[in-house]
Amino acid sequence: MLYLVGLGLADETDITVKGLEIVKNAERVYLEAYTSILLVDTSKLEELYGRPVIVADREMVETSSDEILHNADKVDVAFLVVGDPFGTLVLVNSATTHTDLVLRARELGIEMRNIPNASIMSAIGCTGLQLYSFGQTVSMVFFTDTWKPSSYYDRIKQNAEHGLHTLVLLDIKVKEQSLENMARGRKIYEPPRYMTVAQCAAQMLETEAERQEGICGPESLAIGAARVGAVDQQLAVGTLEELSKIDMGKPLHSLVLLGKKTHELERDYVRRFAVNTATFDDIWKRHYEAKP
Amino acid sequence: MLYLVGLGLADETDITVKGLEIVKNAERVYLEAYTSILLVDTSKLEELYGRPVIVADREMVETSSDEILHNADKVDVAFLVVGDPFGTLVLVNSATTHTDLVLRARELGIEMRNIPNASIMSAIGCTGLQLYSFGQTVSMVFFTDTWKPSSYYDRIKQNAEHGLHTLVLLDIKVKEQSLENMARGRKIYEPPRYMTVAQCAAQMLETEAERQEGICGPESLAIGAARVGAVDQQLAVGTLEELSKIDMGKPLHSLVLLGKKTHELERDYVRRFAVNTATFDDIWKRHYEAKP
Numbered sequence: 001m002l003y004l005v006g007l008g009l010a011d012e013t014d015i016t017v018k019g020l021e022i023v024k025n026a027e028r029v030y031l032e033a034y035t036s037i038l039l040v041d042t043s044k045l046e047e048l049y050g051r052p053v054i055v056a057d058r059e060m061v062e063t064s065s066d067e068i069l070h071n072a073d074k075v076d077v078a079f080l081v082v083g084d085p086f087g088t089l090v091l092v093n094s095a096t097t098h099t100d101l102v103l104r105a106r107e108l109g110i111e112m113r114n115i116p117n118a119s120i121m122s123a124i125g126c127t128g129l130q131l132y133s134f135g136q137t138v139s140m141v142f143f144t145d146t147w148k149p150s151s152y153y154d155r156i157k158q159n160a161e162h163g164l165h166t167l168v169l170l171d172i173k174v175k176e177q178s179l180e181n182m183a184r185g186r187k188i189y190e191p192p193r194y195m196t197v198a199q200c201a202a203q204m205l206e207t208e209a210e211r212q213e214g215i216c217g218p219e220s221l222a223i224g225a226a227r228v229g230a231v232d233q234q235l236a237v238g239t240l241e242e243l244s245k246i247d248m249g250k251p252l253h254s255l256v257l258l259g260k261k262t263h264e265l266e267r268d269y270v271r272r273f274a275v276n277t278a279t280f281d282d283i284w285k286r287h288y289e290a291k292p
Numbered sequence: 293m294l295y296l297v298g299l300g301l302a303d304e305t306d307i308t309v310k311g312l313e314i315v316k317n318a319e320r321v322y323l324e325a326y327t328s329i330l331l332v333d334t335s336k337l338e339e340l341y342g343r344p345v346i347v348a349d350r351e352m353v354e355t356s357s358d359e360i361l362h363n364a365d366k367v368d369v370a371f372l373v374v375g376d377p378f379g380t381l382v383l384v385n386s387a388t389t390h391t392d393l394v395l396r397a398r399e400l401g402i403e404m405r406n407i408p409n410a411s412i413m414s415a416i417g418c419t420g421l422q423l424y425s426f427g428q429t430v431s432m433v434f435f436t437d438t439w440k441p442s443s444y445y446d447r448i449k450q451n452a453e454h455g456l457h458t459l460v461l462l463d464i465k466v467k468e469q470s471l472e473n474m475a476r477g478r479k480i481y482e483p484p485r486y487m488t489v490a491q492c493a494a495q496m497l498e499t500e501a502e503r504q505e506g507i508c509g510p511e512s513l514a515i516g517a518a519r520v521g522a523v524d525q526q527l528a529v530g531t532l533e534e535l536s537k538i539d540m541g542k543p544l545h546s547l548v549l550l551g552k553k554t555h556e557l558e559r560d561y562v563r564r565f566a567v568n569t570a571t572f573d574d575i576w577k578r579h580y581e582a583k584p
Contacts, residue, residue: 006410008308008408008409009408011310012309013308013309013310013313014308014309014310014408015308015309016300016305016306016307016308016309016409016410017304017305017306017307017308017309017312017340018303018305018306020309021305048309083414084410084414084415084417085417085418086414086415086417086418086420086423087414087415087417087423099420099557099561102420102561103557103560103561106564113523114418114521115521116300116301116306116410116414116415116418116520116521117300117308117409117410118298118308118376118408118409118410118411118414119410119411119414119417121413121414121423122375122376122378122379122408122410122411122413122414123376123378123379123408125376125377125378125379125411126377126378126406126408128378128391128394131378131379131413131429132428132429132430132431133428134428134429135427135428136424136425136426136427136454136456137423137424137426138424139424155454158454162428162447162450164428228408229406229407229408231405265391265395268395269391269394269395272398
């Protein structure tokens with residue numbers, strides 16, 4: 001049996017009691033370590049599990065799936081995924097890799113079971129925004145001097161047309177090679193990079209300046225969310241202008257762009273996280289207040 | 293401290309290791325028991341926790357929130373919620389109740405912490421559909437002879453315009469009074485009712501027959517999901533016509549109406565759950581296949 005076990009969002013104790021039992025009894029345990037990260041080291045996981053964990057990077061999952069799946073028709077193999085096993089499929093650049101492993105397991109006739117856990121897709125409800133007022137989720141990649149993809153803007157626009165909030169998932173770069181090292185086949189990796197709320201807000205303002213359709217401008221309200229589910233979880237509400245200058249500390253960060261179809265309970269809830277309450281009240285009144 | 297602890301979706305062992313620790317050490321433990329249900333009895337929870345659990349029905353949460361919050365500025369109180377503490381806010385008829393408790397705690401200056409867990413909003417990724425291709429979530433209430441609300445139809449239509457999937461959350465009725473008993477003030481409750489995939493599909497066809505805008509007709513493809521995250525989790529893909537006749541067993545059920553912006557990996561993944569593979573292939577080819 002191949003178990004896809006969700007680890008939740010923050011630390012080693014976010015695994016479920018059911019998941020922990022499976023991990024303790026499995027023949028081999030892999031940790032998917034390239035689409036998201038926990039906020040603690042792998043050694044913390046090994047300590048709780050009382051056993052070694054094999055870290056599976058992108059290369060390993062892409063090229064050695066048969067090794068991961070070896071014998072899994074007879075013994076139990078646990079494949080650990082940060083967040084929810086299927087929830088993380090949405091992250092940047094990882095859309096297919098993980099599905100490939102699952103499809104490969106199917107081809108080999110290996111039984112599978114998923115152990116769900118918290119994902120940012122639902123945990124973002126901790127902002128106090130109603131989850132049924134969210135439209136499609138988008139992802140934001142690191143812009144470069146020559147590559148500033150803005151297809152996300154079109155999807156945010158579709159959500160905005162119906163007054164819906166948009167969850168923006170932020171890029172992470174783990175074990176990436178520089179172009180030069182890749183070209184020379186050198187397995188030297190860059191330090192990991194995690195996009196911050198400030199970087200995301202700044203990129204959104206950059207796209208808005210270019211497109212000018214009034215979707216994510218300096219007066220658009222958004223919520224920055226850092227380390228959701230952790231003890232030091234932090235939320236900040238402000239304009240994109242304000243958030244583009246904020247320091248929300250360590251990763252992981254996410255951002256929600258507010259839609260205009262809001263409920264006063266949402267306002268009451270998010271207001272206390274305002275970077276600047278006066279600005280918030282003013283902009284809310286002018287642009288967001290529900291009209292009867 | 294008020295801890296809002298997510299219990300996950302299926303049974304007592306879906307609580308996280310962190311959540312279990314909090315429950316064991318809290319002064320009082322309440323279980324929110326009206327917006328969703330676990331698939332096991334409360335006694336199973338008490339057995340794992342080694343302590344009693346106070347079942348909090350809607351009436352109690354609405355009228356006795358100060359009792360629940362009593363002393364929570366000094367001692368730890370755990371409020372258990374099926375799914376994710378904030379994810380379940382989306383369920384039918386419960387949108388505000390739960391937020392009220394949280395807002396009341398804030399008024400009283402009580403510190404709060406949420407322990408996220410799996411929610412149907414992300415666990416539905418187990419269908420193999422990409423979560424970032426979902427639009428806004430809708431809920432379906434039980435139709436009566438005189439009340440067949442169709443506002444959900446407009447929201448599905450908005451999603452469909454952009455080719456997006458729609459997650460439909462199905463009504464549950466727990467501890468409801470009949471109109472007569474309510475009028476006479478008799479605390480006699482009806483047996484619990486949980487909407488099935490078949491009932492939901494039938495109601496969608498009913499709305500379509502009335503509105504006739506081609507949003508959820510007999511040839512629209514949908515996925516029925518039963519007991520997501522449980523050992524006997526079941527998925528079924530078919531037309532709404534087919535699903536309106538299916539028996540997917542015990543609760544809880546959910547349904548996803550497929551959008552037309554699909555990826556071939558999604559087709560490969562869901563096809564194995566087809567009620568009738570021939571129908572599925574035919575309809576997919578005619579209506580859903582991604583055009584270049």
